[in-house]
Amino acid sequence: MALENADIENIAVLARLQVPATETSDYANSISSILALVDQMQQVDTEGVEPLSNPHDATQRLRPDEVTCDNQRDAFMAIAPATEEGLYLVPKVID
Amino acid sequence: MTNKTLIQISDELSAGQYSSREITQDIIADIRARDAQFNSFITVSEELALEQADAADARRAAGHAELLTGVPFAHKDLFCTQGLRTTCASKMLEDFIPPYESTVGQRLLATGAVCVGKTNMDEFAMGSSNENSYFGAVKNPWDLNAVPGGSSGGSAAAVAAGLVPAATGTDTGGSIRQPASFCNLTGIKPTYGRVSRFGIVAYASSLDQAGPMCTTAADAAVMLNAMAGFDAQDSTSVQQDAADFTAELNQPLAGLKVGLPKEFFGSGLDPQVADCIMAAVKQIEALGAQIVDISLPNLELSIPAYYVIAPSEASSNLSRFDGVRYGYRCDQPEDLMDLYCRTRAEGFGKEVKRRIMVGTYALSEGYYDAYYVKAQRVRRLIKDDFARALAQVDVIMGPVAPTPAFDLGSNTKDPVAMYLEDIYTLSANMAGIPAMSTPAGFVNGRPVGLHIMGNYFAEAKLLNIAHQYQQVTDWHLQTPTSNTAKGA
Numbered sequence: 287m288a289l290e291n292a293d294i295e296n297i298a299v300l301a302r303l304q305v306p307a308t309e310t311s312d313y314a315n316s317i318s319s320i321l322a323l324v325d326q327m328q329q330v331d332t333e334g335v336e337p338l339s340n341p342h343d344a345t346q347r348l349r350p351d352e353v354t355c356d357n358q359r360d361a362f363m364a365i366a367p368a369t370e371e372g373l374y375l376v377p378k379v380i381d
Numbered sequence: 382m383t384n385k386t387l388i389q390i391s392d393e394l395s396a397g398q399y400s401s402r403e404i405t406q407d408i409i410a411d412i413r414a415r416d417a418q419f420n421s422f423i424t425v426s427e428e429l430a431l432e433q434a435d436a437a438d439a440r441r442a443a444g445h446a447e448l449l450t451g452v453p454f455a456h457k458d459l460f461c462t463q464g465l466r467t468t469c470a471s472k473m474l475e476d477f478i479p480p481y482e483s484t485v486g487q488r489l490l491a492t493g494a495v496c497v498g499k500t501n502m503d504e505f506a507m508g509s510s511n512e513n514s515y516f517g518a519v520k521n522p523w524d525l526n527a528v529p530g531g532s533s534g535g536s537a538a539a540v541a542a543g544l545v546p547a548a549t550g551t552d553t554g555g556s557i558r559q560p561a562s563f564c565n566l567t568g569i570k571p572t573y574g575r576v577s578r579f580g581i582v583a584y585a586s587s588l589d590q591a592g593p594m595c596t597t598a599a600d601a602a603v604m605l606n607a608m609a610g611f612d613a614q615d616s617t618s619v620q621q622d623a624a625d626f627t628a629e630l631n632q633p634l635a636g637l638k639v640g641l642p643k644e645f646f647g648s649g650l651d652p653q654v655a656d657c658i659m660a661a662v663k664q665i666e667a668l669g670a671q672i673v674d675i676s677l678p679n680l681e682l683s684i685p686a687y688y689v690i691a692p693s694e695a696s697s698n699l700s701r702f703d704g705v706r707y708g709y710r711c712d713q714p715e716d717l718m719d720l721y722c723r724t725r726a727e728g729f730g731k732e733v734k735r736r737i738m739v740g741t742y743a744l745s746e747g748y749y750d751a752y753y754v755k756a757q758r759v760r761r762l763i764k765d766d767f768a769r770a771l772a773q774v775d776v777i778m779g780p781v782a783p784t785p786a787f788d789l790g791s792n793t794k795d796p797v798a799m800y801l802e803d804i805y806t807l808s809a810n811m812a813g814i815p816a817m818s819t820p821a822g823f824v825n826g827r828p829v830g831l832h833i834m835g836n837y838f839a840e841a842k843l844l845n846i847a848h849q850y851q852q853v854t855d856w857h858l859q860t861p862t863s864n865t866a867k868g869a
Contacts, residue, residue, distance in 0.1 A: 294738070301696060301741040302703075302718075303734055304726035313738065319797050320688060320739055324752070327685040327759050337757030338764060339587060340617065341573045341813020342837070347616055361480040367710035374705050377714045 401451030450493030458499035473728035483580025501535030530560030555806025562781035562830025573813035574619035577612030598847035635669030645779030657822035689756035696740030785827035
């Protein structure tokens with residue numbers, strides 16, 4: 287399936303990626319060729335074949351609801367780009 | 382000290398020929414002297430390594446040394462190392478210092494192994510040539526005009542150059558085996574779930590597995606013993622006691638049934654690579670194995686299915702890089718959307734952005750069933766192919782890659798051409814079976830690896846075969862001429 291520049295602009299918003307106008311056609315071309323490769327699998331009959339999400343067909347293992355580690359807020363906040371008094375700083379969200 | 386196997390270094394440490402501090406200092410000096418030509422390291426960890434080495438020497442003096450105590454190794458730069466930056470070869474994580482250690486790292490440190498640094502890789506493990514690195518391409522020690530393979534190309538180059546005896550790698554679609562093949566190493570991707578993924582920066586979570594890259598199969602078995610085992614911190618870790626992967630190394634191969642899938646020997650395979658592989662198979666036959674022709678009819682579908690599943694999972698995993706909690710953040714964001722979009726646009730390289738967009742598209746409303754679910758159905762066909770084949774034979778052999786290492790820059794313009802290089806490796810990740818590469822010859826001075834795949838949890842069998850093959854061949858002991866120029 288060939289993608290247009292408008293498709294790339296839409297995908298970029300969904301993916302939270304700023305794509306400069308000068309790069310849009312390049313992405314449209316390369317991603318279209320990837321989708322053409324991917325579309326080979328559409329010829330295959332997979333009627334009745336169960337999707338495989340884990341090679342062992344394992345399901346999520348649950349653990350007891352117990353505290354297993356200490357609060358490490360200081361360690362995690364120390365590596366953040368911008369914090370203040372134990373909070374992560376982001377640009378104003380609500381006017 | 383370089384070009385020694387891991388077991389050799391372990392023995393020499395035991396014999397008191399040198400201390401861990403001495404060999405660690407030598408290795409770090411050697412990396413500083415020689416690595417500029419390969420670019421295999423992103424970070425050298427002198428201070429922490431010497432602390433670990435001193436602790437290892439004290440432990441040995443106290444009589445509690447294990448096999449890996451004091452032995453230096455390197456981590457692919459996507460294993461989180463506490464207090465040591467972990468970049469994933471990305472601008473996004475250029476200054477990221479993890480507050481915790483991966484499970485694999487913890488296990489290796491617990492044995493007393495010494496981490497001397499972090500190796501270069503394709504950014505976020507996306508690539509087959511190690512040319513997608515924010516820190517520059519890695520060169521193959523066998524030929525500086527050739528790629529080392531990817532994505533664990535720095536680990537492969539570092540071991541091949543004799544800078545370290547072993548390195549960790551990860552393999553999502555061939556990223557341990559293909560660079561091992563291109564750099565003349567023994568590398569194994571274990572069964573999915575064998576080695577904990579906790580603390581390894583995620584690419585495609587249903588495919589990612591970590592494993593060792595070494596000179597010999599015996600070394601790889603020792604490393605895997607330290608790395609593998611159940612971990613409650615990884616929800617897909619298999620609840621099974623880790624085997625002793627060295628236990629079967631010396632078993633004879635008499636009666637072994639080896640399957641050769643015709644799809645691994647089709648028109649895309651370089652005839653000279655095919656000759657190397659067939660010569661290796663003949664030698665394994667001479668060791669008592671029986672060779673059987675088999676078929677994996679859906680092999681070709683592993684490329685389209687992989688290039689849906691991996692980018693889809695990557696687009697989800699990499700959504701965590703938002704410029705808020707850690708990693709790169711753009712300057713002067715206007716609003717939250719601008720913060721996200723510019724941080725990610727500036728922090729990620731081109732191939733990473735491309736795969737995020739492919740995955741975002743495949744998972745978007747109206748396309749999910751046609752792409753992601755369809756690929757998961759195809760994935761089961763591939764798994765079923767292996768189940769049928771492995772009911773007939775003990776292991777499957779073939780080439781790791783269609784060609785020896787290609788020239789730097791030769792595949793960078795066309796992502797699809799690069800993806801096709803992965804044809805022989807992707808299927809083992811799709812099925813989740815263990816698979817490895819062992820050195821099997823050279824074409825025009827560039828190494829060729831023999832691919833050995835087996836049933837779930839059969840790593841010890843694969844390592845046994847590689848070890849027996851290495852007893853009657855010396856491909857794995859060949860070293861690049863650049864190694865002879867070193868001082869140590």
